Amino acid sequence: MPKENLIFKLDNLEYQYNYLKGTLDSFQPRLSSTSKAYNAKGKKSSKKMTKLLGELRLENVESELNDLRLEIFQKKVYHLDMKLRQYLEKQLSQYKFSKKSKRDFNPVIENLNQEYGLENFAALVSKSKAVKLSLSRMRLLQPLPQWFTEHEFCRIHNDKKHKYNPSRVWNEVILKSDGRNQLLSLFMNSDKYKDLIARFNSSMNMFLGIRKDKKKIANENSIENARKQALTESGRREKIDPGEEADQSSESDQEDEDEFDEDLLKEYDNMLVGSEDDEGHVELDPSGDYNAKTDDELSDNEAELEDEEENINNSGHPPKKKLKYELPELMGGYYSGEDSVIEEELENDKVAKEQISLKGQRKNRRGQRARRKIWEQKFGTKANHIVKERKLFAEKREKKQREYEERVAKRSAKAAAIAAVVPPNAVEQQHRSSSNLKKAKPSTGDHPSWIAKREAEAKLKNAKFEGKKVKFD
CATH class of the missing domain: 1.20.5 (Single alpha-helices involved in coiled-coils or other helix-helix interfaces)
Known part of the structure; x- marks a missing residue:
């Protein structure tokens, strides 16, 4: 039985809801096929759509939409909870101490098994993590939708004494004994765990209709680069083993429990690269030689690099490696077109989508033989x-x-x-009589038809001529 496409169904219901509310201008469907279906150009299809939209009622569409959203959300958080629980149970049961790591976590695992049991502990951590991640996604929709406020996860987060409350699990279970935080952080630094969280966040973004702007993505990348640069400048060039990674990730998990610190973001404001929207529109001189200007700019950059090298040599620090830039010449002159037009063409091009996407090609399944x-x-x-x-x-x-x-x-x-x-005896006599009847006597004479034929031929031979002779002169 084919799987039902719930996102397609959700897109249709949201289109119908916005149509009835009169807010179609601000609505952006997830799938391009949704707007094409409702804005069909054919007579029959457009007539069918107008009839369908005319029969809709706002109360029915709203109730169906809330039920569908609740169903999709329940499936996503259940899948995340199940996968996290299986992963943690496997890691806890199969953990082995290696010589590279600084600490042996086998006593910590034995303590957890005696106090909670490995399955119960994995269930506590996985469900509390699912509550925390889902709430962080839902907070992007302010105010919170009504269907989510009635959900179990919202009640768990509001009730600080609940069994699966994230803050209670963190303070009363994980931080209760030394080593539990580092153990969980060691497990959560793996690529499998990070990939699971990333897939959940992307699926929730698709479900909630959250689209990240290019400006936000550039800001996030610049913040990460600034953090890496700060670490390298401070002299942290040693290799980090699993124990140290566990300590670092434990601190990051503890920071996630508190509210987001705005002062931390201000530290990186000066490090962020300005986007196209922040820069003003610059009028270009049509009589200027842009190749010559590019050379001047390169010479200015070289002078700045030389000044930096002199400062580094005077300070006593080892000089940094020069970065070699290979800039293409302006062979075709200056082009003042906007990149948005090219990006829209690429988005509509199926071949470009396949090339841009990071997903690998789907492998064909083997045959039955x-x-x-x-x-x-x-x-x-x-x-x-x-x-x-x-x-x-x-x-x-x-x-x-x-x-x-x-x-x-x-x-x-x-x-x-x-x-x-x-x-x-009667049966034998019956068989004998039937066999005697079946035996036919051989015929000695000729058949009557042959006799009649011979008699007719003899009569023809003995017949007299009764005609007249005709003489020709």
């Missing part, structure tokens, strides 16, 4: 398809044997019934 061959090599005679074939063959054989035995029993019963009614 190839899969069976692999199973035979792996499991031998215990493969499922071989066991099923043998079972079917045995059932067919038993069925044929049973039918044959029934036929034999039926014949023997019929023969016994006949023998009881008719004596054996």
Whole structure:
């Protein structure tokens, strides 16, 4: 049975809701097919859509929309909770101390197993993490929607004494004993965990209709680069082992529990690269030689680099490596066109979308024969398809044997019934009389038709001529 496309259904209901509210101008559907379907150019399809939109009622559409949003949200958080729980249970049960790590967490795991049990502890951490992540996504929609305020996760977050409340789990379970925070941070630094969280955030963005602007993405990248640069300048060039990574990530988790600090963001304001919107519109001189100006700018940059090198040499620090830039010449002159037009064309181009997307191509599934061959090599005679074939063959054989035995029993019963009614001598006499009747006597004479034919030929031979002779002069 094919899987239902809930995002497509949600897009249609939101379009209908905004149509009834009269806010279609501010609504941006997730799928391009939604607006195309409701704005069809054909007569039949447009007539059908107008009839469909005319029969809608705002109360029904709103209730269906809230129910669908609740269903999609429940599926997403359930999937995240289940995957996180399985991952943590596997990591806790399969943990082994390595010589590279500075600390052995086996005593911490034994303590958790005695106090909570590994399954219960993984359930506490996974559900509290799911509550925290889902609420951080939902806070982007201010005010919170009504269907979310009635959800279990919202009640868990508001109730500070709840079993799965994130702050209670953090303070009363994780920080209760030394080493638990570092252990969880070690597990949460893996690529599998980060990929799971990233996929949940992207799916929630798609569900909530949150689109990140290019300006925000550039700001986030510049903040990360500034942090890395600050670390390198402070002299932290040592390799970080898993124990230290656990300490760093534990501090970051503790910061996530508090409100977002605006002062931290102000520290990086001067480091951010200005976007196209912040810069003013510059009028260009049509008589200017832009190739010459580019050379001047390069010479200015070289002079600045030389000044920086002199300052570094005077300070006693080792000089940094020069960065080599290979800038292309302006072969075709200056182009003052806007990049937005090109980006819109690329977004509409299917080939460009496939090339731009980071997702790998989907691998084709193996055929049935190839899969069976692999199973035979792996499991031998215990493969499922071989066991099923043998079972079917045995059932067919038993069925044929049973039918044959029934036929034999039926014949023997019929023969016994006949023998009881008719004596054996009468049957033999009947067979003899029938065999005598079947024996035909051989015929000695010719067939009457041959005799009649011969008589007719003899009459023709003996017949007299009765015609007249004609003479020609």
